[in-house]
Amino acid sequence: MIRLPFVLIFAALLFSAGVYGVLARRNAVMVLMAIELMLNAVNVNLVAFSASLRDVGGQIFALFVIAVAAAEVGIGLALVILLFRNRASINVDEVNLLKW
Amino acid sequence: MTAQEYAFAVIAAVGSISAIAVVTARNVVHAALYLVVALLSVGATFLLLGAEFAGWVQILIYVGAIVILFLFGLMLTKAPIGRDALDNTRRWLGLLVGLGVFAGLVFLIQDAFPLDGKAFEAFHATTAAVGDSIFREFILPFEAISFLLLAALIGAIVLARKDEGN
Secondary structure (H helix, E strand, C coil): CEEHHHHHHHHHHHHHHHHHHHHHECEHHHHHHHHHHHHHHHHHHHHHHHHHHCCCHHHHHHHHHHHHHHHHHHHHHHHHHHHHHHHCCCEHHHCCCCCC | CCHHHHHHHHHHHHHHHHHHHHHHCCCHHHHHHHHHHHHHHHHHHHHHCCCHHHHHHHHHHHHHHHHHHHHHHHHHCCCCCCHHHHECCCHHHHHHHHHHHHHHHHHHHHHHCCCCCCEECCCCCCHHHHHHHHHHCCHHHHHHHHHHHHHHHHHHHHHHCCCCCC
16 A cells, blocks of 8 residues: 555656756766656656556556666767767767858 | 565665666666666565566566666776766756656645545456457567567667778
């Protein structure tokens, strides 16, 4: 027996930590880690609602989110490595070539 | 409070502390290891809620594969150590936004689902039920996800390989 709002508040805390990490970090790999935290918060919500509504669909969407996160990390780290090769730095605030 | 809620409280406390440590750590490798603990506590939450398959997939894929990818990324980019090298100078603004998001979400959650509301039993969805549902109702999104994963794989190889021409 477990009450739904406790799980949701845990997810909200994970999400807020991720928001802070994306905004405050300047290292691109750390920004990707913070994005993973936010995706996990969404997964916690999906599984919690799946359990409380007695419907397996939420878990399946959590699995889909995990697959998309894996694709996102693969592409993201490839971009980071490419950036490091070209600029010798992965600080996101120094990548302003497209900003005028 | 039931036994399950006590167990969840311990898991959530460990997960919350390590999630905050991920975004405040001064050493990138420490941050990656804190991320392992945070992801494990999310997996334990899944298992506690009865989502067996999702829980083990979470532990295998996130802790087993994605964190290793992060560690490879850190090794290949010679990440610096120290707060000034990792955080930008206006992090207090990020802290303000993060706390604002947390306060807003908690207000909305306790508004929609009262804290002393009805508790629910863990929902034991077997792996058979999950597979049945994926290949019966969600076959189209499943195929779309597999195509996306293939495209991401090819894209990552194309991006990260060295050009042989120059």
